[in-house]
Amino acid sequence: MGTRSEARPCKGCERDITVTDQQISRMVDRMRLNFECVNEENYRVRLSACQSCSSLMEGHTCAVCGCIVQVRALLADQDCPNAQGSRWA
Numbered sequence: 001m002g003t004r005s006e007a008r009p010c011k012g013c014e015r016d017i018t019v020t021d022q023q024i025s026r027m028v029d030r031m032r033l034n035f036e037c038v039n040e041e042n043y044r045v046r047l048s049a050c051q052s053c054s055s056l057m058e059g060h061t062c063a064v065c066g067c068i069v070q071v072r073a074l075l076a077d078q079d080c081p082n083a084q085g086s087r088w089a
């Protein structure tokens with residue numbers, strides 16, 4: 001079973017949650033072309049909140065919603081799903 005048994009599963013499936021920086025960059029580029037996005041300042045503020053959040057896994061996945069935060073934080077119609085209230089305020 002090798003690497004599969006060593007990988008941390010996503011909360012919704014058994015796939016490895018590891019995503020490379022290159023994969024994230026491609027997703028972000030696609031989002032910028034196809035969706036309404038926040039400005040760069042808001043994006044940095046949101047990502048900074050994620051970086052200090054205990055729900056962040058592997059530097060990119062939110063344990064609350066399962067999203068890649070670099071993608072979710074970019075989207076204007078999305079908010080932080082933290083149960084105690086948005087950390088992106």
Ligand code: SF4
Nearest residue numbers: 050053062080082087
């Ligand atoms: S709960 Fe909010 S701040 Fe924390 S990782 Fe998820 S999206 Fe980011």
